[in-house]
Amino acid sequence: MSPETVVLIRQSWSQVMPRRKQVCGDFYRRLFATYPELRPLFQDDLARQTDLFVTMVNTVVSALDNPGPVLPLLETLGARHAAYGVSDDDYDKFEAVLLDTLAASLGETFTPTVRAAWSEVYGRLADRMRRGAANRCVHRR
Numbered sequence: 001m002s003p004e005t006v007v008l009i010r011q012s013w014s015q016v017m018p019r020r021k022q023v024c025g026d027f028y029r030r031l032f033a034t035y036p037e038l039r040p041l042f043q044d045d046l047a048r049q050t051d052l053f054v055t056m057v058n059t060v061v062s063a064l065d066n067p068g069p070v071l072p073l074l075e076t077l078g079a080r081h082a083a084y085g086v087s088d089d090d091y092d093k094f095e096a097v098l099l100d101t102l103a104a105s106l107g108e109t110f111t112p113t114v115r116a117a118w119s120e121v122y123g124r125l126a127d128r129m130r131r132g133a134a135n136r137c138v139h140r141r
């Protein structure tokens with residue numbers, strides 16, 4: 001990942017952080033409005049889930065220039081997601097809604113370049129989680 005991408009992600013994430021509760025609320029509203037079939041995978045109360053999601057994105061954003069130590073963490077996260085009932089395709093639904101939510105929150109600072117940077121980071125994150133999901137039976141042996 002280029003240093004420019006890392007800078008763009010860190011800048012835009014720092015704009016989101018002070019408003020994270022509102023942005024995450026908007027994200028889940030959009031996700032469940034667009035893909036109602038995903039709602040039953042989650043518990044009724046999304047507050048704890050939201051905090052954990054933000055903490056995980058913080059970890060990933062901090063580690064962008066040295067991702068090695070975080071990769072095993074993402075694989076076990078992906079394995080847990082498979083156990084929650086999350087499929088490979090669900091990651092694409094999540095991405096589309098996440099990018100739209102960031103665009104709505106960040107307005108004109110969410111330029112096509114910033115969007116592409118988030119798409120790259122999300123793609124890597126999701127690939128690693130999917131890999132963890134695919135390998136989870138192997139880990140259990």
Ligand code: HEM
Nearest residue numbers: 038041042043049052053056080084086090091094125126
């Ligand atoms: C790729 C980015 C994603 C990240 C960083 C992420 C992060 C997290 C974290 C940190 C948790 C807390 C529980 C745990 O650590 O196991 C969680 C739970 C969960 N996530 Fe994700 N997630 C992602 C993608 C998805 C996708 C694509 C779905 C599909 C709809 C999803 C559905 C869920 C569900 C159903 C739970 C359990 C919630 C509950 O117990 O109510 N996540 N996620």
